[in-house]
Amino acid sequence: MKPRYDILIVGGGMVGATLACALGDSPLSVGLIEHDFPQAYEPQQPHDLRVSALSAASRTILQTLGVWEGISSRRLCPYRRMKVWESDESRAATEFHSDEIGASELGHIVENRVVQLALLERIRGFANVDLICPARTEHIEYAPGSSLVRLADGREVLGRLLVAADGGQSRVRQAAGIGVTQWDYDQHALVASVQTDYGQQDITWQQFTPTGPLAFLPLGGNHASLVWYDKPDTLKALMTLDDTAFLQRVQDSFPACLGQIDAVLGRGSFPLRRQHAQRYVAEGVALVGDAAHMIHPLAGQGVNIGLLDAAALAEVIIEAQALGEAFVAVEVLARYERARRAHNLMMMQLMDSFYRVFSNSNLPLKLLRNLGLGLAERLGPAKRKVIRMAMGLEGKLPALARGEPVIRE
Ligand SMILES: Cc1cc2nc3c(=O)[nH]c(=O)nc-3n(C[C@H](O)[C@H](O)[C@H](O)COP(=O)(O)OP(=O)(O)OC[C@H]3O[C@@H](n4cnc5c(N)ncnc54)[C@H](O)[C@@H]3O)c2cc1C
Incomplete structure (x- = not known):
């Protein structure tokens, strides 16, 4: 049977x-x-x-x-803050904090x-x-x-x-x-597990560059996950580097707030579709x-x-x-x-x-996104809405996401 x-x-x-x-x-x-x-x-x-x-x-x-x-x-690893900004000199940035909506973390x-x-x-x-x-x-x-x-x-x-x-x-x-x-995005994601010089962090950040974002996700203690989005060929070449050369490229390309990276513990590249x-x-x-x-x-x-x-x-x-x-x-x-x-x-x-x-250097789009980041930073209600959306709290939620069991006694 x-x-x-x-x-x-x-x-x-x-x-x-x-x-x-x-x-x-x-x-x-x-x-x-x-x-x-x-x-x-x-x-x-x-x-x-x-x-x-x-x-x-x-x-x-x-x-x-x-x-x-x-x-x-x-x-x-809980994170309380989330920051996004442009890599250029405009310094347009937005930072979200869980305090803004009275939550303990994002x-x-x-x-x-x-x-x-x-x-x-x-x-x-x-x-x-x-x-x-x-x-x-x-x-x-x-x-x-x-x-x-x-x-x-x-x-x-x-x-x-x-x-x-x-x-x-x-x-x-x-x-x-x-x-x-x-369709396939003309961009892959290289994920690297690293040990940083900083202790436990409570922020996840993303810097936009014309070839794709560079992201930081905190893990426990001084561990973190880095995500490098870029053209498939660029990432393919990065994957062939030995750890020392790769680490150097990370330090050269990621923003200064990353701090010192002590070790790269693993890395892998993923196509994006x-x-x-x-x-x-x-x-x-x-x-x-x-x-x-x-x-x-x-x-x-x-x-x-x-x-x-x-x-x-x-x-x-x-x-x-x-x-x-x-x-x-x-x-x-x-x-x-x-x-x-x-x-x-x-x-x-x-x-x-x-x-x-975000993944290009077209001037009007650049102005538009800088304007967007600046506005997002200044408009309180809109900003709170974006935070709630990222937290999955906007729109009609299924019962389980409202904390209500679907199986009732
Ligand atoms: C680089 C990267 C970063 C990401 N970061 C995030 C993030 O921060 N937050 C987020 O929300 N999402 C993120 N995602 C997306 C997330 O990983 C996926 O959406 C998620 O894993 C999908 O889960 P799933 O269970 O639907 O599918 P999968 O994770 O693909 O799981 C499918 C499962 O089915 C099994 N399976 C497949 N075929 C069979 C079969 N025939 N018989 C039996 N078993 C089978 C596999 O073994 C696997 O366990 C990221 C994705 C990538 C590529």
Whole structure:
């Protein structure tokens, strides 16, 4: 007999695992298939290369699901200030402070693996959720109401609702025949994990240059993550340098406020793509996270909008189940798409405008962005709105992001 789940989620990254948690303790059976179990956490381990700025809304979702404790007990770094400025002599700059909206912090920098570990650990506590991991997916057969996933070890698993949480190259999305609109940015991101001369910092900053932003994200103690956005060839060349030469290039190119870098502990380069699925749902299938949308990471919003997807989809499924509606029906799933698509599109377009307006040396655009940065600094209400938006607190939020559980006793 093949196991048959009400909800079969393919991909146990941060978004798929959040959805599985959100459906934990519901009357529905849930299967979560993940290729690789993340490496166990040890406090002495070096920081991972892949880190994310989690918004206040993401924190609330993870807190409501009982996952936050698993993150904060391991490793994270709160940041209270966020500063953006131009590299030229204009000195136009904006600095946001959590005090401006009476919050204790603007967000947290976390290692992706720590978030995933905390989520997978929480999933073990739910009797209705099976974690199928490690599991190589060999074949996906989309059939509305009874989709099949065949694993490399020969096991077959069925799902009434198949959920694509398998990232940008989603095989589930392809199996369901859902197309995408996409293009590659003429910019890659080089991420470097470094040890600085400064102690713990509470600021994340970004300096805009004509070839792309240079960003600083604080980690615990004197550790930090640097992101260097630039032309693919430039970053390719930087990746070939030895550590000493690379460190020198960082010191030469990053602004003076970076201070002294004592060591580069790791680096990796990532191509950047903008991609949006033509639909988030079809009969018996739904897309969440990067499987549905990939956005430019310059404002650190990708996983944050993915967690909002997971929260919104869980809410639609649980409510439909409680009302006796068929949660696999496309008309029901369309409520999820209506709740999320416009917001995600707006976020994508905003990131595109930042990318276009800031990554060039065109004079009128330069004047415009300097004006924008100066105005943003001076206009209190507008500034507070931008802060709330970056924290994921603007617009209609799903219940979990408001701190309300979707599973009620
Ligand atoms: C340089 C860079 C910096 C970023 N910084 C930020 C940031 O600061 N803040 C932010 O919000 N976002 C950031 N992002 C974006 C963020 O990393 C992504 O949006 C997020 O990881 C998407 O999560 P996901 O779970 O949807 O997909 P993924 O992280 O891609 O996870 C997909 C999971 O599915 C598994 N999988 C895939 N295929 C299968 C299969 N067939 N069977 C089983 N398992 C499968 C994979 O192993 C993986 O665990 C950044 C992105 C980049 C490139």
